[in-house]
Amino acid sequence: MTDTLHFEIVSPERLLKDEDVAMVVVPGAEGQFTALPSHAPMMSTLKPGVVEIYVSESSEPERLFIKGGLAQINPKGLTILAEETLALDDIDTADLATKIANTREDIEDAKDDVERGLLEKELKWMLALSEVAAA
Known part of the structure; x- marks a missing residue:
């Protein structure tokens, strides 16, 4: 079992993130879910909401707002195809x-x-x- 999850978030314009993280909290259409290392494979549509990216279990999350999209978890990690992302600070x-x-x-x-x-x-x-x- 690995300690990290490979995470990518892609918008129509570009690859926004491509890194190994401890976990990611995702706004699934059926409710929030947390992607962890060795997570079971799944796909989910995403509703508008905040993606929280934890580089380590004790770190503060990086937060991105997404307008919606699709998430796929497989043995290689988590990929989010976001319709659009917005920086919350802006x-x-x-x-x-x-x-x-x-x-x-x-x-x-x-x-x-x-x-x-x-x-x-x-x-x-x-x-x-x-x-x-x-x-």
């Missing part, structure tokens, strides 16, 4: 509140169900980010 809460209000108005004015569905998806990740920023 969040402007006033700007985010304005975007949430504007998106809610846009949902009410949507011309069809397709447009409404896309806007509701955007609103979902913005609300999740707002909760994280408020904590």
Whole structure:
């Protein structure tokens, strides 16, 4: 049994992380889960939320917000394919509140169900980010 888990997080733009870590807490669509060394193979869709990366068991986690994506754990480690990632330090809460209000108005004015569905998806990740920023 190894002491570390190989972890990669990839966004459409680039490879964001590629390192060995102690564990990673992931916002799975069915609930949070923790990926540890020698974890059983699995796949999960991801909901908007925070990925917590622990380099060692006693370290403070590095935290990244993801808009959603897919996680795969296999014998080689954990790979997250993220739709998009945001640095929590860069969040402007006033700007985010304005975007949430504007998106809610846009949902009410949507011309069809397709447009409404896309806007509701955007609103979902913005609300999740707002909760994280408020904590």
